[in-house]
Amino acid sequence: MNLKQLSEMLGLSQTTVSRALNGYPEVNEATRERVLQAVQETGYRPNKAAQRLATGKAGSIGLVMPTAPGHYSDVHFGEFLTGLGEEAVRHDFHFVIMPSDPDDEVAALRRLAISGNVDALFVAYMRGHDPRLPLLKSLSMPFLVHGRSFCTEPDYPYLDIDNEGAFYDATRLLLQLGHTRFGLLNGPEHLDFAIRRRNGVVSALGERGLTLPEDCISHMSMTDEHGQFAMERFLQLPERPTAILCSSTVLALGAIRAVTQAGLKLGEDISLIAHDDVLPHLKPENFSVPLTTTRSSLRAAGVRIAQRLIGTVKRDGPFPEQELWKTELIVRASTGAAPR
Amino acid sequence: MNLKQLSEMLGLSQTTVSRALNGYPEVNEATRERVLQAVQETGYRPNKAAQRLATGKAGSIGLVMPTAPGHYSDVHFGEFLTGLGEEAVRHDFHFVIMPSDPDDEVAALRRLAISGNVDALFVAYMRGHDPRLPLLKSLSMPFLVHGRSFCTEPDYPYLDIDNEGAFYDATRLLLQLGHTRFGLLNGPEHLDFAIRRRNGVVSALGERGLTLPEDCISHMSMTDEHGQFAMERFLQLPERPTAILCSSTVLALGAIRAVTQAGLKLGEDISLIAHDDVLPHLKPENFSVPLTTTRSSLRAAGVRIAQRLIGTVKRDGPFPEQELWKTELIVRASTGAAPR
DNA sequence: CCAAAATTCCAAAGCGCTTTGACAACAGAC
DNA sequence: GTCTGTTGTCAAAGCGCTTTGGAATTTTGG
Structure with a gap:
């Protein structure tokens, strides 16, 4: 018909x-x-294809999904997508997902943009000096960045959380509890959020004249296995840290396993604060020792991003170009006074 | 240009x-x-839209993603998608994802199909008597089902794992270890895989003249929280089960927390076998007591499904219409002889 | 009652591509 | 020198929709 x-x-x-x-x-x-x-x-x-051809619009937002045989899927991706979808469904928008080799993302993004299949683009997992940014700016198609790119002038539309502030505050809390030796379990080194979180920690420590030794920092992709492994290394240090900052509850899962297996008690021997993206399947309050966290819902970010993107396509705007969300610091049982 | x-x-x-x-x-x-x-x-x-209009094809496979404010995102979804993408990227295929209210999936699927945006359809999370099946069959568009639909004649193309066999074998192993009281932590009751797994357990028990009491079965969406909660209930039973079958490692995560908090030892007081979808962030060998599992890679299934779907669109076939993958039973430390 | 304005509808062009059918140009066969 | 067969190219139709400019019809105002 x-x-x-x-x-x-x-x-x-x-x-x-x-x-x-x-x-x-x-x-x-x-x-x-x-x-x-x-x-x-x-x-x-x-017929959407015909509609798109005639109008140039078809109610779709595009994103590229990195994937390759050795490449891990990321729990956070699915959660975020659900948020995007939650809003998209209200406007009869859909997604076009272009899978891409992680080494080829820029090209994939360009292909997606000029394929004429999408009205707007979304990118995440930003890096320092992210090469996708110049491309996006040159494209004359609405786009929105989740996160920011360190070392790039922030003259592009983004939504980010205050990673630096979150980890600064978390570190301050631990300092007040008397901790002096810190460890950081962080995401991949090149990612923007990891850089900023590290800066937050370093800056809070600096105010007290403390430093974060190189061997007390671990950058890795965020699986529980890596968390456990890195934490085990920390625990074997001669001057082992008593306070741990952790970039994800998934990492914390592994880290805590290492703590427990070493016969140490979380919240007493070791204090830990993790960043909580509010993943429905991994709640910090359900950990055997409930986790103190910096919280910001990834899914809510997805909803908001879809809102802005769709609004821009439909010219419902204007929207603020840049948003920086504060995180909440929620104290539970995994933080305690430094052991003496 | x-x-x-x-x-x-x-x-x-x-x-x-x-x-x-x-x-x-x-x-x-x-x-x-x-x-x-x-x-x-x-x-x-x-321009893909023009290409599609002219040829009727554009290298895209469509799927609907259930999402709504109260609806949990599913870890398994992201992992599966990564598998699909891994193969799709080799053929320059992309995905069109239509978000949909979970109550409206049939309509969303129809909209997606007749939007003229996709060459083929994929559906998962099958239920008994799944209403999407008649629709798909009437659509004259290639499609592939992940899983099967109980109570429907299997005359449609699918790829499934042998859920019944997996849980039958797992139950047999526990029986051999001397267990007689069983508990089942299962996925949502209406889903096909949950029905079949339950049947596998019941059938193995039946051979020994044993039954699975109603209060030793728990159906729920698969989060660690639900796993913990359900396990706590099991442990309070007067005749509490000593052997637990569990539909996901995520559920197991919570269940084990309940076991530990009750002061019981996994692999001694309680034996547990979980189904492992090979989620990269949750490996059974990394649990504090490594988990005995029935294993089948969700991601591999994604790759294979993309292969068949894309092959069909490109007429590279023929492919077998139905595939049923066996699972592997991998014995680790969470299973031991029944306590006396 | 008639001209002007408003309302309702239509024919046709165009979006960017693929594909059909035809046409030159050139070779070799008789 | 004509006839057939290749080879390389092109003009034009068509995919299903939106949108422009105009035509037909109805309503309004003097």
Whole structure:
């Protein structure tokens, strides 16, 4: 069933039917009713490809998903996508996901953009000096960045959380509890959020004249296995840290395993604060020792990003170009006074 | 840059350029070279919407993603998608993801199908008597089902794992270890895999004249929180089970927490076997007591499904219509002889 | 009652691509 | 020198939709 058939069926021209469907005013209400009725009955749906060709728009936002045989999927990706979707479904938008080798993301992004398949682009997992940014800026297509890119002038639309502030505050809390030896279990070194979180820690320590030794920093992709491994290394240090900052609850899962297996008690021998993206399957309050966290919902960020992106495409704006969300510091049982 | 401009630039007709690009034989090799050269230089990419309109194909597979404010994202979804993507990227295919309210999935699937945006469809999270199946069959568009639908004649293309066999074997192992009181931590009751796994357990128990009491079965969405909660209930039973079958390592995470908090030892007081989808961030060998599991890689299933789907669209087939993968039973430390 | 304005509808062009059918140009066969 | 067969190219139609400019019809105002 296409427009032509539908209009013939109704004895109207394609123009009129199209207008009736798209809410143009110059069509009789009675006629519009009749058209809508027929659409109901026949189940007619306009062909999106044709619509896109004609209008240049088709209600889709594009993103590239890194994937390769050795490449780990990321729990956070799914959670974020769910947030995007939650908003998209309200506007009848869909996603076009272009899978890409992680080494080829820039090219994949360009292909996606000029494929004419999407109205707007979304990127995340920003790095310092991110090479996708110049591309995006040159593209004359709406885009939105989740996170920021260190060492790049922030003249692009983004939504980010205050990573530096979060880890600064967390470190301060631990300092107040008397801790002096710190360890940082962080995400991959090149990622922007990891850089900023590290800066937050270093800066809070600096105010007290403390430093974060190189061997007390661990950068890794965020799986529980890596968390455990890195924590084991920390624990074997001659002057082992008593306070741990941790970039994800997934990492914390492994780290705590290492603590427990070493016969140490969380919240007493070792204090730990993790960043909580509010993953539904891994709640900090459910850990055997409930976790003190810096919290910011990844999913909520997804919803907001979809809102802004879709709003821009539909020209519902204006939206603020840049948003920086504060995180909440939630104290639970995994933090305690420094052991003496 | 579009075809017309490119062809004018080259002094050729659109036809010739198009043919050169799409590998048709009736074009001079020298001309083809010249065209390819120009494409390199200009970065020309055909407009996918136009291509789709003209050919009816555009290299995309469609899927619907359930999402709603209260709806949990599922870790398994991301992992599976990564597998799909791993194969798709090799064929320059992309995904069109239609977010949908979970109550509206059938309609969303129909919209996606007749939107003319996709070449093939994929569905998962099958239920008994799944209402999407009749729709898919009526659609005359290639599709593939991950899982099966209980109570529906299996006359549709699917890829599934042998859930019943997996849990049958796991139960047998526990029986051999002398266990007689069983508990089942299962996925949502209406889902096909949950039904089959339950059947596997019941059938193995039945052979020994044993039953699975209603209060030793728990159906829930698979988060660690639910796992913990359900396990706590099991442990309070007057005749508490000593052997636990568990539909996911995520559930197991919570269940084990309950076991530990009750002061019981996994592998001694309580034996547990979980199904392992090979999630990279949650490895059974890393649990404080390594987990005995039935294993089948979700990601590998994704790769295979993409292979079949893309192959069908490209007419590379034929592929077997139905595949049933065996799972591996891997014995680790969480299973031991029944306590006396 | 008639001209002007408003309303309702339509024919046709165009979006960027693929594909059909045809046409030159050139070779070799008789 | 004509006839057939290749080879390389092109013009034009068509995919299903939106949108422009204009035509037909109805309503309004003097």
